Amino acid sequence: MIKYDPISAEILKNEELRQLNEMELIASENYTSIDVQTALGSILTNKYSEGYPGKRYYAGQEFTDQAENLAIERAKRLFNCKFANVQPLSGAPANFATLLALLKPGQKIMGMSLSHGGHLTHGSEPSFTSTVWKSVQYGVDPETGLINYDDLKKIAEKEKPDLILAGFSAHSRSLDWKKFKEIADSIGAYTMADIAHIAGFVATGQLENPLDHGFDVVTTTTHKTLRGPRGGLILTNHEDLSKKINFAVFPGFQGGPHMNNVLAKAIAFNEALQPEFKTYTKQVIKNAQTLANELKNLGVEIITDGTDNHIVLFNCLSSFNIGGKQAQLALEQAGLSTNKNTIPNETRSPFDPSGIRLGTAAMTTRGFKEAEFKKVAELIDQVLKNPENPDVLDNIKNEVKAICKLHPLPH
Numbered sequence: 127m128i129k130y131d132p133i134s135a136e137i138l139k140n141e142e143l144r145q146l147n148e149m150e151l152i153a154s155e156n157y158t159s160i161d162v163q164t165a166l167g168s169i170l171t172n173k174y175s176e177g178y179p180g181k182r183y184y185a186g187q188e189f190t191d192q193a194e195n196l197a198i199e200r201a202k203r204l205f206n207c208k209f210a211n212v213q214p215l216s217g218a219p220a221n222f223a224t225l226l227a228l229l230k231p232g233q234k235i236m237g238m239s240l241s242h243g244g245h246l247t248h249g250s251e252p253s254f255t256s257t258v259w260k261s262v263q264y265g266v267d268p269e270t271g272l273i274n275y276d277d278l279k280k281i282a283e284k285e286k287p288d289l290i291l292a293g294f295s296a297h298s299r300s301l302d303w304k305k306f307k308e309i310a311d312s313i314g315a316y317t318m319a320d321i322a323h324i325a326g327f328v329a330t331g332q333l334e335n336p337l338d339h340g341f342d343v344v345t346t347t348t349h350k351t352l353r354g355p356r357g358g359l360i361l362t363n364h365e366d367l368s369k370k371i372n373f374a375v376f377p378g379f380q381g382g383p384h385m386n387n388v389l390a391k392a393i394a395f396n397e398a399l400q401p402e403f404k405t406y407t408k409q410v411i412k413n414a415q416t417l418a419n420e421l422k423n424l425g426v427e428i429i430t431d432g433t434d435n436h437i438v439l440f441n442c443l444s445s446f447n448i449g450g451k452q453a454q455l456a457l458e459q460a461g462l463s464t465n466k467n468t469i470p471n472e473t474r475s476p477f478d479p480s481g482i483r484l485g486t487a488a489m490t491t492r493g494f495k496e497a498e499f500k501k502v503a504e505l506i507d508q509v510l511k512n513p514e515n516p517d518v519l520d521n522i523k524n525e526v527k528a529i530c531k532l533h534p535l536p537h
Protein backbone atom coordinates (compact mmCIF):
# COMPACT_ATOMS: atom_id res chain seq x y z
CA MET A 127 0.00 0.00 0.00
CA ILE A 128 1.29 3.49 -0.83
CA LYS A 129 1.15 5.50 2.42
CA TYR A 130 2.51 8.98 1.83
CA ASP A 131 1.58 9.93 -1.72
CA PRO A 132 -2.21 10.09 -2.04
CA ILE A 133 -2.15 10.95 -5.75
CA SER A 134 -0.04 7.91 -6.59
CA ALA A 135 -2.10 5.78 -4.19
CA GLU A 136 -5.25 6.79 -6.04
CA ILE A 137 -3.73 5.88 -9.43
CA LEU A 138 -2.73 2.45 -8.12
CA LYS A 139 -6.13 1.83 -6.54
CA ASN A 140 -7.90 2.73 -9.78
CA GLU A 141 -5.67 0.45 -11.82
CA GLU A 142 -6.38 -2.36 -9.37
CA LEU A 143 -10.12 -1.79 -9.81
CA ARG A 144 -9.72 -1.72 -13.58
CA GLN A 145 -7.88 -5.03 -13.53
CA LEU A 146 -10.51 -6.52 -11.21
CA ASN A 147 -13.52 -5.44 -13.23
CA GLU A 148 -12.31 -5.94 -16.80
CA MET A 149 -11.62 -9.09 -18.75
CA GLU A 150 -7.98 -9.01 -19.81
CA LEU A 151 -7.81 -10.39 -23.33
CA ILE A 152 -4.56 -8.78 -24.43
CA ALA A 153 -2.37 -11.68 -25.60
CA SER A 154 0.84 -10.32 -24.06
CA GLU A 155 -0.57 -9.85 -20.56
CA ASN A 156 -1.14 -12.06 -17.55
CA TYR A 157 -1.63 -11.84 -13.77
CA THR A 158 1.43 -12.56 -11.62
CA SER A 159 1.31 -14.34 -8.27
CA ILE A 160 1.54 -12.45 -5.00
CA ASP A 161 5.05 -13.90 -4.45
CA VAL A 162 6.25 -12.47 -7.75
CA GLN A 163 4.74 -9.10 -6.84
CA THR A 164 6.30 -9.22 -3.38
CA ALA A 165 9.77 -9.75 -4.85
CA LEU A 166 9.20 -6.95 -7.36
CA GLY A 167 8.15 -4.54 -4.63
CA SER A 168 10.98 -5.53 -2.30
CA ILE A 169 14.14 -3.84 -1.03
CA LEU A 170 16.12 -5.71 -3.67
CA THR A 171 15.26 -2.74 -5.85
CA ASN A 172 17.81 -0.78 -3.77
CA LYS A 173 20.76 -2.89 -4.84
CA TYR A 174 23.27 -2.36 -7.64
CA SER A 175 24.77 -5.61 -8.96
CA GLU A 176 26.70 -4.86 -12.15
CA GLY A 177 28.50 -8.00 -13.31
CA TYR A 178 27.61 -11.64 -12.71
CA PRO A 179 27.46 -13.89 -9.61
CA GLY A 180 30.93 -14.12 -8.04
CA LYS A 181 32.23 -11.31 -10.26
CA ARG A 182 30.52 -8.05 -9.36
CA TYR A 183 31.80 -4.51 -9.24
CA TYR A 184 30.26 -3.43 -5.92
CA ALA A 185 30.19 -4.91 -2.42
CA GLY A 186 27.23 -6.48 -0.65
CA GLN A 187 26.40 -9.18 -3.21
CA GLU A 188 26.01 -12.25 -0.98
CA PHE A 189 22.25 -12.46 -1.44
CA THR A 190 21.97 -10.99 -4.93
CA ASP A 191 24.38 -13.69 -6.11
CA GLN A 192 22.11 -16.30 -4.51
CA ALA A 193 19.06 -14.76 -6.20
CA GLU A 194 20.68 -14.71 -9.64
CA ASN A 195 22.10 -18.23 -9.35
CA LEU A 196 18.67 -19.49 -8.28
CA ALA A 197 16.99 -17.83 -11.28
CA ILE A 198 19.65 -19.24 -13.66
CA GLU A 199 19.37 -22.79 -12.28
CA ARG A 200 15.57 -22.74 -12.48
CA ALA A 201 15.56 -21.26 -16.00
CA LYS A 202 17.93 -24.00 -17.19
CA ARG A 203 15.72 -26.68 -15.66
CA LEU A 204 12.56 -25.15 -17.08
CA PHE A 205 13.86 -24.95 -20.64
CA ASN A 206 16.19 -27.95 -20.44
CA CYS A 207 19.27 -26.05 -21.54
CA LYS A 208 22.86 -25.44 -20.45
CA PHE A 209 23.12 -21.65 -20.16
CA ALA A 210 20.73 -18.87 -19.17
CA ASN A 211 21.16 -15.13 -18.81
CA VAL A 212 18.41 -13.76 -16.54
CA GLN A 213 19.51 -10.11 -16.58
CA PRO A 214 17.75 -8.66 -19.67
CA LEU A 215 15.44 -5.92 -18.47
CA SER A 216 12.78 -7.03 -20.92
CA GLY A 217 12.15 -8.77 -24.25
CA ALA A 218 13.45 -6.03 -26.54
CA PRO A 219 16.75 -5.69 -24.62
CA ALA A 220 17.12 -9.51 -24.68
CA ASN A 221 16.78 -9.49 -28.47
CA PHE A 222 19.09 -6.55 -28.92
CA ALA A 223 21.79 -8.07 -26.69
CA THR A 224 21.54 -11.41 -28.53
CA LEU A 225 21.99 -9.77 -31.92
CA LEU A 226 24.89 -7.79 -30.49
CA ALA A 227 26.47 -11.03 -29.24
CA LEU A 228 26.11 -12.96 -32.49
CA LEU A 229 26.63 -10.33 -35.19
CA LYS A 230 28.81 -7.41 -36.11
CA PRO A 231 27.06 -4.15 -37.01
CA GLY A 232 26.20 -4.17 -40.72
CA GLN A 233 25.60 -7.94 -40.94
CA LYS A 234 22.17 -9.10 -42.04
CA ILE A 235 19.20 -10.44 -40.06
CA MET A 236 16.06 -12.02 -41.46
CA GLY A 237 12.92 -11.85 -39.32
CA MET A 238 9.16 -11.91 -39.69
CA SER A 239 7.65 -8.65 -40.84
CA LEU A 240 5.79 -6.64 -38.19
CA SER A 241 2.63 -6.44 -40.28
CA HIS A 242 2.60 -10.24 -40.65
CA GLY A 243 2.96 -10.87 -36.91
CA GLY A 244 6.67 -10.36 -36.17
CA HIS A 245 8.04 -8.05 -33.47
CA LEU A 246 9.63 -4.63 -33.91
CA THR A 247 13.00 -6.00 -32.76
CA HIS A 248 13.02 -8.61 -35.55
CA GLY A 249 14.47 -6.04 -37.95
CA SER A 250 11.38 -3.92 -38.46
CA GLU A 251 12.01 -0.48 -39.94
CA PRO A 252 11.20 1.71 -36.91
CA SER A 253 13.38 -0.45 -34.65
CA PHE A 254 17.05 0.23 -33.98
CA THR A 255 17.67 -3.41 -35.00
CA SER A 256 17.23 -2.34 -38.64
CA THR A 257 19.62 0.59 -38.17
CA VAL A 258 22.50 -1.40 -36.70
CA TRP A 259 22.01 -4.45 -38.91
CA LYS A 260 20.81 -4.90 -42.48
CA SER A 261 17.37 -6.38 -42.40
CA VAL A 262 15.34 -8.53 -44.73
CA GLN A 263 11.85 -9.62 -43.76
CA TYR A 264 9.68 -12.63 -44.51
CA GLY A 265 5.92 -12.86 -44.16
CA VAL A 266 3.06 -15.31 -44.23
CA ASP A 267 1.03 -16.55 -47.14
CA PRO A 268 -1.77 -13.99 -47.66
CA GLU A 269 -4.34 -16.72 -48.30
CA THR A 270 -3.61 -19.10 -45.41
CA GLY A 271 -1.88 -16.77 -42.94
CA LEU A 272 0.81 -19.48 -42.56
CA ILE A 273 4.54 -19.36 -43.25
CA ASN A 274 5.38 -20.82 -46.63
CA TYR A 275 8.73 -22.51 -45.99
CA ASP A 276 9.57 -22.79 -49.70
CA ASP A 277 9.25 -19.01 -50.01
CA LEU A 278 11.27 -18.56 -46.82
CA LYS A 279 14.04 -20.71 -48.28
CA LYS A 280 14.04 -18.70 -51.51
CA ILE A 281 14.40 -15.40 -49.62
CA ALA A 282 17.16 -16.89 -47.45
CA GLU A 283 19.07 -18.21 -50.49
CA LYS A 284 18.77 -14.89 -52.31
CA GLU A 285 19.51 -12.59 -49.36
CA LYS A 286 22.01 -14.77 -47.47
CA PRO A 287 21.28 -13.35 -44.00
CA ASP A 288 23.80 -14.00 -41.21
CA LEU A 289 21.00 -14.82 -38.78
CA ILE A 290 17.44 -16.08 -39.19
CA LEU A 291 15.04 -15.05 -36.47
CA ALA A 292 11.93 -17.17 -35.89
CA GLY A 293 9.18 -15.91 -33.61
CA PHE A 294 6.18 -13.65 -33.43
CA SER A 295 3.90 -11.31 -31.51
CA ALA A 296 0.72 -11.98 -33.45
CA HIS A 297 0.60 -15.42 -35.04
CA SER A 298 -1.59 -18.24 -33.87
CA ARG A 299 0.15 -21.26 -35.37
CA SER A 300 3.19 -23.31 -34.36
CA LEU A 301 6.42 -22.67 -36.21
CA ASP A 302 8.38 -25.48 -37.80
CA TRP A 303 11.68 -25.08 -35.94
CA LYS A 304 13.22 -27.98 -37.88
CA LYS A 305 12.58 -26.29 -41.22
CA PHE A 306 13.94 -22.97 -39.96
CA LYS A 307 17.09 -24.73 -38.79
CA GLU A 308 17.55 -26.62 -42.08
CA ILE A 309 17.19 -23.42 -44.09
CA ALA A 310 19.60 -21.52 -41.84
CA ASP A 311 22.13 -24.37 -41.94
CA SER A 312 21.99 -24.49 -45.73
CA ILE A 313 23.27 -20.89 -45.88
CA GLY A 314 25.44 -20.95 -42.75
CA ALA A 315 23.24 -18.55 -40.75
CA TYR A 316 22.70 -18.44 -36.99
CA THR A 317 19.26 -19.48 -35.70
CA MET A 318 17.54 -17.38 -33.07
CA ALA A 319 14.02 -18.06 -31.78
CA ASP A 320 12.04 -15.44 -29.91
CA ILE A 321 9.47 -17.43 -27.93
CA ALA A 322 8.18 -14.44 -25.94
CA HIS A 323 4.54 -15.32 -26.55
CA ILE A 324 4.73 -19.08 -26.25
CA ALA A 325 7.33 -19.55 -23.49
CA GLY A 326 4.79 -21.05 -21.08
CA PHE A 327 3.89 -23.71 -23.65
CA VAL A 328 7.51 -24.48 -24.50
CA ALA A 329 8.40 -24.75 -20.80
CA THR A 330 5.63 -27.30 -20.21
CA GLY A 331 6.06 -29.31 -23.41
CA GLN A 332 2.83 -28.13 -25.05
CA LEU A 333 4.90 -26.73 -27.91
CA GLU A 334 8.32 -27.85 -29.11
CA ASN A 335 11.48 -26.25 -27.77
CA PRO A 336 13.59 -24.69 -30.57
CA LEU A 337 16.74 -25.64 -28.62
CA ASP A 338 15.78 -29.31 -29.09
CA HIS A 339 16.02 -28.67 -32.83
CA GLY A 340 19.50 -27.21 -32.51
CA PHE A 341 18.65 -23.50 -32.47
CA ASP A 342 21.67 -21.44 -31.43
CA VAL A 343 19.82 -19.05 -29.11
CA VAL A 344 16.34 -18.64 -27.67
CA THR A 345 15.09 -15.36 -26.24
CA THR A 346 11.87 -14.73 -24.40
CA THR A 347 9.98 -12.36 -22.20
CA THR A 348 9.05 -13.74 -18.79
CA HIS A 349 5.67 -12.04 -18.44
CA LYS A 350 3.30 -13.41 -21.07
CA THR A 351 2.31 -17.08 -21.02
CA LEU A 352 5.20 -17.69 -18.60
CA ARG A 353 3.29 -15.53 -16.05
CA GLY A 354 6.34 -13.99 -14.40
CA PRO A 355 7.49 -10.41 -13.88
CA ARG A 356 8.04 -8.15 -16.90
CA GLY A 357 11.49 -9.18 -18.01
CA GLY A 358 13.72 -10.92 -20.54
CA LEU A 359 15.67 -14.17 -20.68
CA ILE A 360 18.31 -15.57 -23.06
CA LEU A 361 19.00 -19.31 -23.40
CA THR A 362 21.59 -21.33 -25.28
CA ASN A 363 23.36 -24.69 -25.21
CA HIS A 364 26.64 -23.33 -26.56
CA GLU A 365 29.29 -22.26 -24.07
CA ASP A 366 31.07 -19.96 -26.56
CA LEU A 367 27.79 -18.19 -27.35
CA SER A 368 26.86 -17.95 -23.68
CA LYS A 369 30.10 -16.02 -23.01
CA LYS A 370 29.37 -13.64 -25.88
CA ILE A 371 25.78 -13.23 -24.69
CA ASN A 372 26.83 -12.43 -21.13
CA PHE A 373 29.29 -9.83 -22.39
CA ALA A 374 26.67 -8.35 -24.72
CA VAL A 375 24.07 -8.01 -21.93
CA PHE A 376 26.61 -6.48 -19.54
CA PRO A 377 28.66 -4.39 -20.20
CA GLY A 378 27.61 -4.32 -23.87
CA PHE A 379 24.03 -3.18 -23.69
CA GLN A 380 22.80 -2.81 -20.11
CA GLY A 381 24.08 -1.46 -16.81
CA GLY A 382 23.07 -2.98 -13.48
CA PRO A 383 20.44 -5.73 -13.54
CA HIS A 384 17.21 -5.14 -11.60
CA MET A 385 17.73 -7.64 -8.80
CA ASN A 386 14.14 -7.38 -7.51
CA ASN A 387 13.14 -8.52 -10.97
CA VAL A 388 15.74 -11.30 -11.05
CA LEU A 389 14.37 -12.76 -7.78
CA ALA A 390 10.82 -12.41 -9.14
CA LYS A 391 11.96 -14.39 -12.21
CA ALA A 392 13.35 -17.13 -9.94
CA ILE A 393 9.97 -17.35 -8.19
CA ALA A 394 8.03 -17.42 -11.47
CA PHE A 395 10.31 -20.14 -12.92
CA ASN A 396 9.69 -22.27 -9.84
CA GLU A 397 5.94 -21.74 -10.21
CA ALA A 398 6.23 -22.78 -13.86
CA LEU A 399 8.08 -25.96 -12.85
CA GLN A 400 5.06 -27.15 -10.83
CA PRO A 401 2.55 -29.64 -12.30
CA GLU A 402 -0.31 -27.11 -11.86
CA PHE A 403 1.37 -24.80 -14.35
CA LYS A 404 1.28 -27.50 -17.01
CA THR A 405 -2.44 -27.94 -16.35
CA TYR A 406 -2.83 -24.17 -16.66
CA THR A 407 -1.01 -23.93 -20.01
CA LYS A 408 -3.06 -26.83 -21.42
CA GLN A 409 -6.21 -24.98 -20.41
CA VAL A 410 -4.96 -21.74 -22.00
CA ILE A 411 -4.72 -23.51 -25.39
CA LYS A 412 -8.10 -25.26 -24.98
CA ASN A 413 -9.66 -21.92 -24.12
CA ALA A 414 -8.14 -20.20 -27.15
CA GLN A 415 -9.40 -22.98 -29.41
CA THR A 416 -12.87 -22.68 -27.88
CA LEU A 417 -12.83 -18.91 -28.34
CA ALA A 418 -11.74 -19.23 -31.98
CA ASN A 419 -14.36 -21.91 -32.74
CA GLU A 420 -17.15 -19.98 -31.05
CA LEU A 421 -16.28 -16.78 -32.92
CA LYS A 422 -16.12 -18.77 -36.15
CA ASN A 423 -19.61 -20.19 -35.46
CA LEU A 424 -20.78 -16.60 -35.08
CA GLY A 425 -19.44 -15.84 -38.57
CA VAL A 426 -16.19 -14.15 -37.58
CA GLU A 427 -13.20 -14.50 -39.93
CA ILE A 428 -10.38 -16.04 -37.87
CA ILE A 429 -6.89 -15.60 -39.31
CA THR A 430 -5.40 -19.08 -39.99
CA ASP A 431 -8.84 -20.48 -39.20
CA GLY A 432 -7.94 -21.38 -35.61
CA THR A 433 -5.06 -21.45 -33.16
CA ASP A 434 -2.33 -23.68 -31.69
CA ASN A 435 -1.49 -21.29 -28.86
CA HIS A 436 -3.14 -18.56 -26.75
CA ILE A 437 -3.62 -16.08 -29.62
CA VAL A 438 -6.79 -15.59 -31.65
CA LEU A 439 -6.49 -13.02 -34.42
CA PHE A 440 -9.62 -12.01 -36.30
CA ASN A 441 -10.57 -9.71 -39.12
CA CYS A 442 -13.07 -7.24 -37.62
CA LEU A 443 -13.34 -5.30 -40.87
CA SER A 444 -14.59 -8.25 -42.92
CA SER A 445 -16.62 -9.67 -40.03
CA PHE A 446 -18.27 -6.56 -38.57
CA ASN A 447 -17.45 -3.83 -41.07
CA ILE A 448 -15.55 -1.76 -38.51
CA GLY A 449 -11.83 -1.00 -38.24
CA GLY A 450 -9.59 -2.21 -35.43
CA LYS A 451 -9.41 1.19 -33.75
CA GLN A 452 -13.16 1.49 -33.31
CA ALA A 453 -13.47 -2.18 -32.38
CA GLN A 454 -10.81 -1.90 -29.65
CA LEU A 455 -12.52 1.20 -28.26
CA ALA A 456 -16.01 -0.35 -28.22
CA LEU A 457 -14.67 -3.52 -26.56
CA GLU A 458 -12.88 -1.41 -23.95
CA GLN A 459 -16.08 0.52 -23.23
CA ALA A 460 -17.72 -2.84 -22.56
CA GLY A 461 -14.94 -3.95 -20.17
CA LEU A 462 -13.13 -6.21 -22.65
CA SER A 463 -9.46 -5.29 -22.92
CA THR A 464 -7.98 -6.19 -26.34
CA ASN A 465 -5.71 -4.66 -28.95
CA LYS A 466 -6.13 -3.66 -32.58
CA ASN A 467 -3.72 -5.53 -34.82
CA THR A 468 -2.60 -5.73 -38.41
CA ILE A 469 -3.53 -8.90 -40.27
CA PRO A 470 -1.60 -10.59 -43.11
CA ASN A 471 -1.95 -8.59 -46.32
CA GLU A 472 -3.04 -5.54 -44.31
CA THR A 473 -4.26 -2.65 -46.41
CA ARG A 474 -4.80 -0.14 -43.59
CA SER A 475 -2.57 1.83 -41.22
CA PRO A 476 -1.26 0.12 -38.02
CA PHE A 477 -3.14 2.84 -36.10
CA ASP A 478 -6.43 1.60 -37.51
CA PRO A 479 -5.79 -1.87 -38.93
CA SER A 480 -8.32 -4.55 -39.91
CA GLY A 481 -7.79 -6.92 -37.02
CA ILE A 482 -8.19 -7.52 -33.31
CA ARG A 483 -5.80 -9.77 -31.38
CA LEU A 484 -7.13 -11.74 -28.41
CA GLY A 485 -5.31 -13.90 -25.87
CA THR A 486 -6.53 -16.38 -23.27
CA ALA A 487 -3.52 -16.52 -20.89
CA ALA A 488 -4.71 -13.90 -18.39
CA MET A 489 -8.34 -14.93 -17.94
CA THR A 490 -7.31 -18.60 -17.69
CA THR A 491 -5.21 -17.55 -14.68
CA ARG A 492 -8.47 -16.23 -13.21
CA GLY A 493 -10.08 -19.63 -13.68
CA PHE A 494 -11.88 -19.21 -17.00
CA LYS A 495 -12.59 -22.49 -18.77
CA GLU A 496 -14.35 -23.33 -22.05
CA ALA A 497 -17.81 -22.20 -20.83
CA GLU A 498 -16.54 -18.74 -19.87
CA PHE A 499 -14.72 -18.34 -23.19
CA LYS A 500 -17.88 -19.27 -25.11
CA LYS A 501 -19.48 -16.39 -23.25
CA VAL A 502 -16.54 -14.12 -24.13
CA ALA A 503 -17.11 -14.90 -27.83
CA GLU A 504 -20.80 -13.97 -27.51
CA LEU A 505 -19.97 -10.72 -25.73
CA ILE A 506 -17.40 -9.75 -28.37
CA ASP A 507 -19.94 -10.47 -31.10
CA GLN A 508 -22.62 -8.35 -29.38
CA VAL A 509 -20.22 -5.44 -28.83
CA LEU A 510 -18.93 -5.40 -32.39
CA LYS A 511 -22.46 -5.55 -33.81
CA ASN A 512 -23.37 -2.50 -31.66
CA PRO A 513 -20.17 -0.45 -31.37
CA GLU A 514 -22.01 2.87 -31.12
CA ASN A 515 -24.87 1.82 -28.86
CA PRO A 516 -24.05 3.06 -25.32
CA ASP A 517 -26.90 1.07 -23.75
CA VAL A 518 -25.66 -2.22 -25.17
CA LEU A 519 -22.06 -1.42 -24.19
CA ASP A 520 -23.14 -0.43 -20.67
CA ASN A 521 -25.16 -3.60 -20.17
CA ILE A 522 -22.28 -5.75 -21.35
CA LYS A 523 -19.88 -3.86 -19.08
CA ASN A 524 -22.09 -4.72 -16.11
CA GLU A 525 -22.28 -8.35 -17.18
CA VAL A 526 -18.47 -8.45 -17.56
CA LYS A 527 -18.06 -6.97 -14.09
CA ALA A 528 -20.38 -9.57 -12.57
CA ILE A 529 -18.48 -12.44 -14.23
CA CYS A 530 -15.13 -10.94 -13.17
CA LYS A 531 -16.34 -10.78 -9.58
CA LEU A 532 -16.66 -14.57 -9.62
CA HIS A 533 -13.04 -14.83 -10.81
CA PRO A 534 -10.87 -12.62 -8.60
CA LEU A 535 -7.25 -11.74 -9.24
CA PRO A 536 -4.71 -14.32 -7.96
CA HIS A 537 -4.11 -12.50 -4.67
Ligand SMILES: Cc1ncc(COP(=O)(O)O)c(C=O)c1O
Nearest residue numbers: 154216217218245294295322347
Ligand atom coordinates in the same frame (compact mmCIF):
# COMPACT_ATOMS: atom_id res chain seq x y z
C1 LIG B 1 7.87 -11.70 -29.77
C2 LIG B 1 8.21 -10.56 -28.87
N1 LIG B 1 9.50 -10.28 -28.63
C3 LIG B 1 9.87 -9.26 -27.86
C4 LIG B 1 8.94 -8.45 -27.26
C5 LIG B 1 9.40 -7.27 -26.47
O1 LIG B 1 9.20 -7.42 -25.14
P1 LIG B 1 9.22 -6.15 -24.16
O2 LIG B 1 8.01 -5.34 -24.47
O3 LIG B 1 9.22 -6.79 -22.84
O4 LIG B 1 10.48 -5.40 -24.44
C6 LIG B 1 7.58 -8.71 -27.45
C7 LIG B 1 6.57 -7.85 -26.80
O5 LIG B 1 5.43 -7.89 -26.96
C8 LIG B 1 7.20 -9.78 -28.30
O6 LIG B 1 5.94 -10.05 -28.57
